[in-house]
Amino acid sequence: MSANSTLRAHYPWTKTPLVASAPMLNIATAPLSISVSEAGGLGFLAGGYDVSGLESKLEQAVQLIKQSTFRTRQVYASTGILPIGVGFLNWGADLTKSIAAIEKYRPCAVLFFGPNSIPDDLPWAEQVRAVTHGKTKIWVQVGTVAEAVAVAEALDPDVLVVQGSDAGGHGLARSASIITLVPEVKDALARRNVKAGIPLLAAGGIVDGRGMAASLALGASGAVMGTRFLASSEAAIASGYQAEVPRASDGGISTVRSTVYDRVRGILSWPARYDGRGIINRSYIDAVNGGMSDEENRALYQEELKKGDAGWGPNARLTTYAGTGVGLVDKKLPAAEVVANVIQEAKDTLQGLRI
């Protein structure tokens, strides 16, 4: 079965190419993920590293789906499977609580990211499969060829999300972009004959149909998009943060990969191979150019929080994770329009490329 057929078999309500919304921590809640799935994409809810609120988020999703009039309600009514996924940060998420939530709410996919080591994901994969009898598909986000091969060999994943260096928020501190990473992962799996036909989704820098068309050319079957959905109507995001997305441009120099945006918030438990890409602001400039201590930077961050929306901006301090594609986002849109536009523009782009 082709990778596209596999995705259609797992998620029959989705359109081709597959647009998935990333499980952005605190931002990807039920309204965003359901709007994406309702539009024929696959929305991910953020489970994050603290899953104490996960059941209530999933309960909210169920209530919204019951009010829906279209795809997600039909899928849920006929299958009992929630047509949204849940993303976990495996270095921190509690396995027992997470599995209980998955058993109760039966999401169509889970996305694993950031384990301390790949074998740590093994009980996750086994227990997820057990509690929903394989209905919840296992997606794993990887950032190198070595990681892709190791995950393919150890976890029997259903989908690999191949994340490149342009991605906003957390990712490997050092990695290639999807330009070389997606084809090399595809070739490496084929050469080893390990999960050779597995659907690959590209992540990192895809914000429109051109990036989607490029991802397909590279060998992916779709894309996981974060930054574009920061500026969606349904994102659970402060207005000050959201306004930064259409404001910022030239993301290669207006954003930077750093650990400082976690350190100022006291988030210190990510495995050392990760950092996060965010829009450059005073927290970064003071730390990197000014040599400010984490202690002082963190105290200033706490003060900045009191400013509310004025705390975000190039001369402010609040963390503003976004990818290098930030300059390609010019306005806020309903999530359904993002999904429809990306699919249509990808088709038009490929249609126009008769060489």
Add this chain to the structure above:
Amino acid sequence: MSANSTLRAHYPWTKTPLVASAPMLNIATAPLSISVSEAGGLGFLAGGYDVSGLESKLEQAVQLIKQSTFRTRQVYASTGILPIGVGFLNWGADLTKSIAAIEKYRPCAVLFFGPNSIPDDLPWAEQVRAVTHGKTKIWVQVGTVAEAVAVAEALDPDVLVVQGSDAGGHGLARSASIITLVPEVKDALARRNVKAGIPLLAAGGIVDGRGMAASLALGASGAVMGTRFLASSEAAIASGYQAEVPRASDGGISTVRSTVYDRVRGILSWPARYDGRGIINRSYIDAVNGGMSDEENRALYQEELKKGDAGWGPNARLTTYAGTGVGLVDKKLPAAEVVANVIQEAKDTLQGLRI
């Protein structure tokens, strides 16, 4: 006129999409550049920052072209224009000597890269245009949207080479990959109505037809490729260096951006915004993980040079510039096969993407 038509008008012997070989310092000499053009691409000769040997390199090119039986001889005989380009590192190259060589040998293109500031390129553009009456087209390599706009406004370039973070050798220390950079450059020029139809060529991570097809989807009209041509039969490269290209894989982690690979060779004059991506070796590990001084590292480099081909490798010290696409290169090929393969695979890739 479309960007593709513009390129065909300037370089009528070239095929679509355009494959250009990068002017890799010391490596891109007459045999490589002519083989690329002979195959329907556009080969660039390295002019570099020290142009004292440029006239003899161009003279060698003329002699090779006169011996050719196909494209390059026909073009040269009928137009008097050399069907190869010359790349300059403008922070170091002598303007007067360079212009004299261009006037005498009339290459079809020059590629400017790395000026101390963009206005420094202005006399270059003016004098190149004057001495060959516009026959030598002006290509400029940029790494940010801001740079692309400034170059478009100041220099009236004929082609922009948009270089992303995956590129091997020198490039901006911080930049996006071509995934977001190419479309944002295209949009920014269109929005300002400055050189809106100019051909863009993608550079950084393109080693095969999938990367080429992705570049076209992103809005480029072709690609400038370096790493793939390191492993070409015609490259003027030490066997030890060349063998590293098919050996290395997983370029996001086996290569790194750093200034150390210049510092160990005593090359200290690149503008501060640049560094270079190379395969990780002892020079880097000792400097970055071991805190070795540049003085000691440089002395060890000098010793390593005596080892010849054994001086290259992950446990050796000699600089091995290569991009993140290094893992997609599995064997040495004649340059003509590289050109033909990339064009054919790009066509096949796009043909297969009927969505």
